[in-house]
Amino acid sequence: xSVSSHLTPDPERRLRVIHENIYNSLNRADRxxxxxxxxxxxxxxxxxxxAPEGAMGYLALLTLCAVLPIGVLGVSPFIETxxxxxxxxxxxxxxxxxxLIDEYDIVRYSxxxxxxxxxxxxxxxxxxTPYYVDxxxxxxxxxxxxxxxxxxxxxxxxxxxxxxxxxxVQLLLR
Numbered sequence: 001x002s003v004s005s006h007l008t009p010d011p012e013r014r015l016r017v018i019h020e021n022i023y024n025s026l027n028r029a030d031r032x033x034x035x036x037x038x039x040x041x042x043x044x045x046x047x048x049x050x051a052p053e054g055a056m057g058y059l060a061l062l063t064l065c066a067v068l069p070i071g072v073l074g075v076s077p078f079i080e081t082x083x084x085x086x087x088x089x090x091x092x093x094x095x096x097x098x099x100l101i102d103e104y105d106i107v108r109y110s111x112x113x114x115x116x117x118x119x120x121x122x123x124x125x126x127x128x129t130p131y132y133v134d135x136x137x138x139x140x141x142x143x144x145x146x147x148x149x150x151x152x153x154x155x156x157x158x159x160x161x162x163x164x165x166x167x168x169v170q171l172l173l174r
Contacts, residue, residue, distance in 0.1 A: 011122045015135045018106075022142035025103055029149035030075050036156045037071025040064045040163075047167065056170035063163040067156045074152040103143035103150075111140045 044064045051057050109117060115136045 011132065012135070014122060015118070015132060015139070019135060019139050019142065022103055022106070022139055022146060025146045026142055026149065029146055029153060032153050033071050033074040033149060033156065036153065036160060037068060037075075040067035040071065040156070040160060043160075043163070044068075051167065051170065052174060054170050054173070056166045056173065060163040060166035060170070063159045063166065067159045067163075070152050070156045070159070074149050074156070103146040106139060106143035107147045109140065111137050114140055 041064075044061055047057055047060055047064070106114065111133075115133055118136060
């Protein structure tokens with residue numbers, strides 16, 4: 001009898017699907033951060049050379065300048081530390097109805113908690129081999145990175161929205 005014969009069918013495939021979903025989310029977050037950073041850089045050039053000067057224009061430039069380091073930090077490898085970052089870490093605790101696909105739900109678990117949860121969810125045996133535990137560790141790390149990047153993207157979007165609002169006010173006052 002093999003180690004995995006008592007598991008539900010294809011536990012590795014199920015873990016790989018979760019892992020793939022998390023890392024697809026990471027790639028989407030990188031693309032979004034890159035797009036908002038590029039948008040901010042292009043709009044800064046347009047505002048600086050095309051828009052009339054004024055206080056609201058300078059405020060828009062300042063907020064767009066704040067978007068650039070956020071975007072660079074979001075796509076840099078420094079965000080990928082396995083340790084929790086207090087400002088980018090959720091304070092929620094796991095709930096019984098958490099999804100195993102959404103990274104916001106997965107990030108609430110520690111590696112041990114998620115391993116035990118997946119062990120029960122997949123019918124037992126995940127803790128039998130270090131290979132499965134390593135896959136769960138990669139899922140947890142990927143979920144943490146994806147949520148950090150999504151939070152940075154939200155902050156960048158808010159700053160870009162404030163810049164748009166400043167430019168709109170400047171157009172109205174002109």
